[in-house]
Amino acid sequence: MEDSPGPQAFVEYCRTQAALLSGRVQQMGEAADELLDEVDEELDALRGDLDDATEGTATPPSTDDPDRPEPGAGEAADAADAAESAVSTVERKQTLVEAKQARMHAFNDLAGGYADLAEALDDVEDGATALERVVAFEVDHDAPAYFPDRETLAETVAGDGDGRADDADAEE
Numbered sequence: 001m002e003d004s005p006g007p008q009a010f011v012e013y014c015r016t017q018a019a020l021l022s023g024r025v026q027q028m029g030e031a032a033d034e035l036l037d038e039v040d041e042e043l044d045a046l047r048g049d050l051d052d053a054t055e056g057t058a059t060p061p062s063t064d065d066p067d068r069p070e071p072g073a074g075e076a077a078d079a080a081d082a083a084e085s086a087v088s089t090v091e092r093k094q095t096l097v098e099a100k101q102a103r104m105h106a107f108n109d110l111a112g113g114y115a116d117l118a119e120a121l122d123d124v125e126d127g128a129t130a131l132e133r134v135v136a137f138e139v140d141h142d143a144p145a146y147f148p149d150r151e152t153l154a155e156t157v158a159g160d161g162d163g164r165a166d167d168a169d170a171e172e
Contacts, residue, residue, distance in 0.1 A: 007121050007130035013153065014118035014134065021111035021146060025104050032100040039093050046086045110141055131157070 117137050124130045131153065138144065138154035 004127040004131065006127045007124040010124075010127065010130035010134050010153075011118045011121045014114045014121065017143070017147075017152075018111045018114035018118065020150070021107050021114065024146075025107045025111065028100050028104045028107070032097050032104070035093050035097050035100070039090050039097070042086055042090050042093075046083060046090070049082060049086075107146060110143065110146055113137065113141055 114137075117134065121130050121133065124133070135154045135157050138152050144152045144155050
């Protein structure tokens with residue numbers, strides 16, 4: 001491998017991968033923040049609806065006509081259904097936020113791993129050893145799954161560039 005790149009090329013590759021991952025974390029964070037804002041708005045609206053539903057005076061049930069529905073009973077049922085639906089929506093969005101936060105943590109961990117590897121490669125003397133270490137790192141950390149639109153060195157070396165995980169962004 002006389003014509004192989006030197007270790008500095010692999011240091012730069014690792015730094016680039018770390019930067020790309022950090023950018024994705026920032027994008028996911030912004031999306032999570034938007035979901036959290038929506039949750040806050042929906043909770044505020046739900047509180048307002050509940051406050052509205054509990055305001056006013058309750059009319060005692062009729063003793064003259066026990067079969068007559070109580071005034072406001074239908075509205076209370078509608079409010080309860082709306083509240084239940086809103087709670088379900090809020091819970092679903094909170095689950096999405098938790099999933100995004102877990103992904104962000106995984107992306108951050110991998111970015112940190114690439115940064116650490118870049119530092120470690122500064123001491124490597126030849127490109128072949130640097131390449132081996134990068135490929136081993138990527139295989140051990142399943143790095144190709146984090147780069148659906150970019151071929152990693154592990155994929156290039158394996159000749160498996162078309163096997164990228166196309167569904168990595170499906171959750172977003």
